[in-house]
Amino acid sequence: MDLIARLRDGLPGEAILTDPDVTGAYAHDMASFCEAGSPAVVVLPRTVEQVQHVMRTATALRVPVVPQGARTGLSGAANASDGCIVLSLVKMDRIIEINPVDRIAVVEPGVINAVLSRAVNEHGLYYPPDPSSWEECSIGGNIGTASGGLCCVKYGVTAEYVLGLDVVLADGRLLKTGRRTAKGVAGYDLTRLFVGSEGSLGIVVRAVLALKPEPPQQLALAAEFPSTAAACDAVCEIMARGHAPALLELMDRTSIRAVNAMANMGLPESTEALLLAAFDTPDPAADLAAVGALCTAAGATDVVPADTPAESDLLLQARRLTLTALERVKSATMIDDVCVPRSQLAAMLDGTAAIAEKYGLTIGVCAHAGDGNTHPTVCFDAADPDESRRARESFDEIMALGLELGGTITGEHGVGVLKKEWLARELGPVGLEMHRGIKAVFDPLGLLNPGKVF
Template sequence: MDALLTRLRAAVGPDAVLTDPDVTSAYRRDMMPLAPHGRPLAVVLPSDAGQVQEVVRACAAHRTPIVPRGAGSGLSGAANAVEGCVVLVTTRMNRIVEIDPDNRLAVVEPGVVNLDLRGAVEKHGLFYPPDPSSYDWCTIGGNLSTNAGGLCCVKYGVTTDSVLGLEVVLADGELLKTGRRTVKGVAGYDLTKLFVGSEGTLGVITRATLALRPLPQAPATLVATFSRTADAGVAVARVVREGVVPSLMEIMDRTSIRAVEQYLKTDLNADEALLICQSDAGGEAARRDLAVIEQVCRDSGADLTYTTDDLSEGRDLLAARRAVLNALEVYGAWLTDDVCVPRTRIADLIAGCERIGADLGLRIAVVGHAGDGNMHPTIVYDPTSEDEFARARRAFDEILAVGLALGGTVTGEHGIGKIKREWLAKEIGPVGLRVHREIKRALDPENLFNPGSMFS
């Protein structure tokens, strides 16, 4: 491997090739404790697309696998190293190349932090919608690779809905340009959407053209509490039926409510479920939206509803939802699942998680994006106990089984990675799996990119 390391250093500079095991160990895995990981031969940090091309060509010549990686905030093991690989980290490619207010688009490199992009375009009165919970440190490249979502998906969609075009380094080192800068464009296959969500298995994204929206109005906020989870589920379904599209609609179950109350030392006045909604329509339009949602919640059995258009107060109310993971650390380590079900089955999923927790003797808190049915059951366990860790792993899989049985999918925004490969096969079936493998083989015949992820 000395010849490969020499070539990598020539491509990106000696300071950008890390081989000290004490240093490279920090790049072995993402935030998912269940996913397998190996020891990389080297960690390489290119600064531009040309360097990425040279790294790919060098690794291809030496038949050494490449695992693309952003900031490492993922929750599926998609960026986990495999034994003897080169981890290609894109965080140094962090330029916002262009912001075009007239055409409402931005051109960025993959290492740009999500929050930094949002702040930069806001100065132009524009808005980049995808907002994963780690938006203050996750990078656009990682968001693209996993097709990340966030709290605002109910109105604005996931990452792919904001992507116009990409530049991608392929397995032969060539630079592919996909998509366009225009609002419309249907020439050829939609290669842009093929690469978004491909988790680094088809190529290395080096640049993205992103669609922006006008900066929304400051949101108005509604909170509703329920003594029955089923009633909260009914309220969500009825809101959708009414045709109201809030910019945010989140749900918390009893376990997450109790954890947050203890953590924030507050009383949320909710027994079984809490619903938080926001509308960024502005002014009277936002008030109308929330009035409809409030009436729906009351008709569905809400014990309490409260609405405010005060921005600071709204942030305080939403803080309870954002604090759930930190709050659960009071009880132990946490393991977050990601399953999306039809909105009419949210209450059934929460009930299923309660059964699983009771059967396995584990605390499971359920929070999620009620507006699109994307739930995040979070399993709390003692990491020093092998038995408890094994039960946590079993709970993780049983939750996915419940989600599929309810007509859902095994991931709404975290991706498949190295932790849900068998579940992808169950969901898409043998024909779907064959098509995936044929696409992979056509673009990456030597299985250079991220072997062991998704299905390979």
Template sequence: MNMVLLTELRAALGTGGVLTDADVTASYQRDMMPLAPYGQPLAVVLPTSTEQVQAVVRACASAGVPIVPRGAGSGLSGAANAIDGCVVLVTTKMNSIVEIDADNRLAVVEPGVVNLDLRGAVEKHGLFYPPDPSSYDWCTIGGNLATNAGGLCCVKYGVTTDSVLGLEVVLASGELLRTGRRTVKGVAGYDLARLFVGSEGTLGVITKATLALRPLPQAPWTLVATFDRTADAGAAVARVVREGVVPSLMEIMDRTSIKAVEQYLKTDLNADEALLICQSDSGGEAARGELAAIEQVCADAGATLTHVTDDLSEGRDLLTARRSVLTALEVYGAWLTDDVCVPRTRITDLITGCERISAEVGLRIAVVGHAGDGNMHPTIVYDPSSPDEFARARRAFDEILAVGLALGGTVTGEHGVGKIKREWLAKEIGPVGLRVHREIKKALDPHNLFNPGSMFSA
């Protein structure tokens, strides 16, 4: 054990800020992705300030010990997984909302702020922070930034990077880099903030973010449409996109997802093969008009039922059905969720491909996702106590990625590459793209201090 390093870390953070007991550090070894490898860290550190992060980075750099940055651990790619002998740097105690500037519609936050807490805080000022990952009630802004997280509202508001104005980042040298701006516009130099967003902790440790806010949306209207053919639902999505209607949310559920939710919630969604849920937060007649246009598109595409409501309680119930899919699937076993994004005209092809893979591997696969941007989450259900089923689940996971690429898509829409999709990143971006990634990594982190082995080998 590196006693000199541990002594330095305790001097910088205090005894309570450095955890070494294996029973305690075990809970920081991995995120929510069961397929990703993980190791035993030397220590887990919990800094409370940028200065403490800098001290940790300098001490680890001097000792030649790698650092794995980590937020709440809600990730689904293994990007925050420990490697043997590393220091896991957890940012959850850096949880201050430093500033809310309502006049300029921005907030300055530390990385440990929980997404939902930020949303609640800015709402009091009549403002809105759009990114809403499914784990928004416990995931942190730092993790959202590191993975460029998305969520249900991406179709209208974009992903995390679309709300980032600037960052403060501790580099491998221990220096503090300030990127971006507080103004609406700005093109001075390279857009370094966007470089760090989605870098999965491989380039530096984000210690502060300046985030753009939006006016608080109007109470949403909700539409649900059911289909007895998946192809009809896919055609409806494509037509909505083509006609330029932009709802604030457009989600799709396949038959397996529908049946699981019906069993879990003890309800009847009145859908056979596919269900589409849309919302508009444009308010009043504008929302009514947007959903009326979508309702007509769904009817023309062959929807068996359409229903529009401005009742908030009913709308929440319908959205609860969508958000409950993963929990509902636990009735059948453990789940392994994939994350592919395809052109919106190919959603039906992806769902059909998943049905084929399900039949071939003999495991249940449910498909649910953000139809508005083509980001689908095929979820494989398996028995974790069965090595055979685990192997078949892994095979299905990879085959789904292959289908996504073949359809002109990407292997990750919002979860990230982490330690589970490294070879798939190489396939997607090719040798030139991979070389550029490595050169950027080497320029900013020449000794491979930060999160080695995540995204790609250095």
């Protein structure tokens, strides 16, 4: 019995897509320079049992499976391989439970981040991880890539909010990890193992997520600096003095100009760096005043605090638009994701500027400055072979710079196809061997997302 016939034994007809014009739309995520194959079939299950049927079929026929969420990823982790089953989880989009007493939510992987955030807000609760693509990205994808967001400097990343998982293994068995309780240390932490595994160890079909009480509304400020070094000095002072901003973001001059060109926001194009800080404390105005003074002492030429949440939202909108705006500079972009110690943030930004000059390219940088997580975005003409080559070489130099500064090749976007070679350099031979050993335990036939991560 062939693949499609076996899949139809356990899936409704509308859950199986075979038209090449349709399946081709599921072949890749949003990353540049990442190869993608042609899937044999796309399946869209709605239940755990249907996912189990897909994996049992794949194991029986030795067919690779590529799990997918909303395909907003930036590393090629969701890219299809030739002849694979693309397992799209977008139809598994139920919020099963929101429990204000236990402060948890139980969700399926296809739930959109913003949908969950708004749903828990109605209960006076808060789900902090907020990737820039939060209106489109799914919780399953967030778990797969261990994603972060703008508020991570205070509240942490996705891994810190995943308490337990239901995971369909490569052979179709259902594994339950973790807990629903506030505490729990029984056994190895398999939950954390799956967070960030990019679909290479199993298919997440349900997640228990920790929630926090909804904080007061944020107030933000914008500080203009004559150099990125001065802005980074301010970041270091803010953190060293014990402040706990809910958000601490940086935009360089290239990013500012791109946002102005797209949205006419009137940002100060004469500045070299714009630092955005926000507080959701009981007295945010006092915190902003203290941080504003530190910015001025570090060399800020202007500090503009917002008086209302609406003004704050306007300031922060500029940061959320940055990557979209940079995508309009040229026909293609490569978005890097290098995280360095905060103390090395200035060296990372200045080094990136030198790389842009060396290769004659536009490279805009926005950063979760409070985390040291930079997003250098290489803008290039995909139709120009020489410019594409220079873009790839500059991308590699940026990652090498991050490692030299004691950083990591990815803070939140994942490895996928794009950074496989760089992961091997970061892990070293012993670390890589251990990763491969873990993969072999969970996926001995190598069917789950082959060719990704390592």
